[in-house]
Amino acid sequence: MPTTDAAPEDDTPAGGASSPVRSVARALDLLALFTEDNATWTVRELTETSGLAKTTVLRLVDTLQQRGLLWSGEQGRISAGPGLLRWANLARTTWxxxxxxxxxxxxxxxxxxxxxxxxxxxxxxxxxxxxxxxxxxxxxxxxxxxxxxxxxxxxxxxxxxxxxxxxxxxxxxxxxxxxxxxxxxxxxxxxxxxxxxxxxxxxxxxxxxxxxxxxxxxxxxxxxxxxxxxxxxxxxxxxxxxxxxxxxxxxxxxxxxxxxxx
Amino acid sequence: MPTTDAAPEDDTPAGGASSPVRSVARALDLLALFTEDNATWTVRELTETSGLAKTTVLRLVDTLQQRGLLWSGEQGRISAGPGLLRWANLARTTWxxxxxxxxxxxxxxxxxxxxxxxxxxxxxxxxxxxxxxxxxxxxxxxxxxxxxxxxxxxxxxxxxxxxxxxxxxxxxxxxxxxxxxxxxxxxxxxxxxxxxxxxxxxxxxxxxxxxxxxxxxxxxxxxxxxxxxxxxxxxxxxxxxxxxxxxxxxxxxxxxxxxxxx
Incomplete structure (x- = not known):
């Protein structure tokens, strides 16, 4: 864990323990666009398909890339990253x-x-x-x-x-x-x-x-x-x-x- | 995509396209605690290990559970969820x-x-x-x-x-x-x-x-x-x-x- 900041914060405007964290939900929505059939996306395509602002897409993609969950390939195309392999093993073991x-x-x-x-x-x-x-x-x-x-x-x-x-x-x-x-x-x-x-x-x-x-x-x-x-x-x-x-x-x-x- | 809200928002105080989105990073940090060796966690254990506030952990866990990435098992223990299987397939296909x-x-x-x-x-x-x-x-x-x-x-x-x-x-x-x-x-x-x-x-x-x-x-x-x-x-x-x-x-x-x- 890189942070020990324990302030009761984050980004859900109308908080409460049961409300989804908006940017987490958005990041997962972006990840969900990557499928076997649609394996690579440009930022522009992600922006158009998600309906999110380009700046939001850029920041989410950047965060997911830093964790290896997305991967920058040739000609600005983004694909699933090698960090997903960790979840693959865990999912397999558990499920x-x-x-x-x-x-x-x-x-x-x-x-x-x-x-x-x-x-x-x-x-x-x-x-x-x-x-x-x-x-x-x-x-x-x-x-x-x-x-x-x-x-x-x-x-x-x-x-x-x-x-x-x-x-x-x-x-x-x-x-x-x-x-x-x-x-x-x-x-x-x-x-x-x-x-x-x-x-x-x-x-x-x-x-x-x-x-x-x-x-x-x-x-x-x-x-x-x-x-x-x-x-x-x-x-x-x-x-x-x-x-x-x-x-x-x-x-x-x-x-x-x-x-x-x- | 459940949302078309395109406001330039989210939770990174000192924004910019290259800064990680804090709650996304935290959610991924929480997910990363789940390993083959440490397959189940209680909210209390997650809170103690992550150093995050309990309310933050609850909200992140809830969001990850709603997407099937975490799973509530017996006696309040949380484990990797079946939603990870989708990532597993994608990772395998790509990598x-x-x-x-x-x-x-x-x-x-x-x-x-x-x-x-x-x-x-x-x-x-x-x-x-x-x-x-x-x-x-x-x-x-x-x-x-x-x-x-x-x-x-x-x-x-x-x-x-x-x-x-x-x-x-x-x-x-x-x-x-x-x-x-x-x-x-x-x-x-x-x-x-x-x-x-x-x-x-x-x-x-x-x-x-x-x-x-x-x-x-x-x-x-x-x-x-x-x-x-x-x-x-x-x-x-x-x-x-x-x-x-x-x-x-x-x-x-x-x-x-x-x-x-x-």
Whole structure:
């Protein structure tokens, strides 16, 4: 730690322990623009895409570069920096799904022919922690580490069964369908009763999913195992078949456990 | 981007495009405390170790948790979050050293029996982008992604040969030995002439190293390939042998190229 300045400060005008620190949020937003598909950016492009002032972008980029999280390449193009490798190792150590569980995901994907994702809940979002792409050429719309909203999709329904009222309120506040906390709680109760969830076109038109909970020894929801693909392939008949397969795979992963969270 | 607020703001009192944004730097400092060896922290421990005010720590942790970069576990312990997985993928895609080059590192480590690291320069620091541990039970003091100072060690000497005066000035400002920019420039010229560098106990007492440059087609320094281990094993005779091996391996990696930076 380079500083021992302990003044109650920083940059959130309307402070309070639960408000996000604005410049940190902005720095993370900038970092989030760097993806495998959009690996390099100019300051101008970052400024235009972020809507931030150029001076702000310059200062944030400079800070992230000093920490090695961004990298100045040729012709003024900025890319992901080598400092991210440290987080890569840490993320792997902490979140890597056991090989046995990955094998279950591979088997599920192979038998159903669709993409399999494992999601955990993080506040009012879900994050993909493992993926096995289907053998068909589905568009790869979710990447490991991606944050997705909790208001839509089969995996979200499953994860909401493990959410407390505070999380449900946060989800309700973002829900484009305008569901209330009571509405979400009722839906969660239904999913809990059935032991799985199905969705068609909730988060993205034309995308369907079937999900089941991965639970710990006490039955608490740790993650959602989801099979996803184009709606035309998710007929009633296919969904019935998929449901049996996903539930079975989720039970097997529950027995194996995921990370230290089993 | 959640915000389009373009006011020239934020939290650096004495602004300017080159000054780090304080709360971003602090957030990254907090994140940096999470390592494989110290994987979980309480807010109290973070407060004590960082020297920051508890309210500051709470707000930074909250922001990092909202982005999934930190994770609240059992008994109020905080750990690395699943959002880091996104960075992990990005870092791997951008910085993964080609398998052929990794094989050269394995061969070098096997033949010399010491740990092999590949470093790139990032401003006034160097970052380890690849590692092959030696077969002897050396203490594992550097991890992939770790930032190390540029003022000490054989790899630093090699990387300084590719540094401009601005970087040399930044290194001189941090150098515990108090070398000047001119002094560093003279040392760099010497390393450039010899084509390799040797160090004994510069960064850490009892640790020695031999390093050589990985260069692009124009001869510009891309990285430093370094062999490191305990000083008692780096006798004059061993160093002579290691030097030949490290230089040869660095030449081979230069021909293979590392990432898009060859």
């Amino acid at each position: 890597q799904v056991p090989e046995q569980a990955r094998q279950v995901m591979r088997d599920l994907s192979d038998s159903c022919g669709e993409t399999v994702n494992l999601y955990v809940r993080s506040g009012a979002t879900r994050i993909c922690v493992e993926q096995r792409e289907g053998r068909r050429s589905v568009r790869h719309i979710v990447r490991v580490g991606d944050e997705l909203p909790l208001w839509g999709g089969a995996a979200s329904k499953v994860l909401l069964t493990g959410a407390d009222d505070r999380a449900l309120a946060a989800v309700a506040a973002l829900d484009p369908a305008g569901r209330t906390v009571d509405g979400l709680r009722a839906e969660a109760a239904e999913v809990r009763e059935h032991g799985h969830a199905v969705s068609h076109g909730e988060r993205e038109v034309g995308a369907s999913g079937v999900a089941a909970p991965v639970v710990d020894a006490d039955g608490a929801v740790l993650a959602a195992l989801a099979l996803g693909g184009p709606t035309p392939r998710f007929t009633d008949e296919a969904v019935a078949e998929f449901t049996v397969a996903v539930r079975d795979a989720a039970r097997r992963i529950s027995r194996i456990g995921i990370g230290g969270r089993a | 993964q050293v080609p398998e052929q080059a990794r094989q050269v590192m394995r061969d070098l480590s096997d033949s010399c029996g010491e740990t092999v690291n590949l470093y790139v320069r990032s401003g006034a620091t160097r970052i380890c982008v690849e590692q092959r541990e030696g077969r002897r039970s050396v203490r594992h003091i550097v991890r992939v992604g770790d930032e190390l100072p540029l003022w000490g060690g054989a790899a630093s000497k090699v990387l300084l040969t590719g540094a401009d005066d601005r970087a040399l000035a930044a290194v001189a400002a941090l150098d515990p030995a108090g070398r000047t920019v001119d002094g560093l420039r003279a040392e760099a010229a010497e390393v450039r002439e010899h084509g390799h560098a040797v160090s004994h106990g510069e960064r850490e007492v009892g640790a020695s190293g031999v390093a050589a440059p990985v260069v692009d087609a124009d001869g510009a320094v891309l990285a430093a390939l370094a062999l490191g281990g305990p000083t008692p094993r780096f006798t004059d005779e061993a160093v002579a042998e290691f030097t030949v091996a490290v230089r040869d391996a660095a030449r081979r990696i230069s021909r293979i190229g590392i990432g898009g930076r060859a």
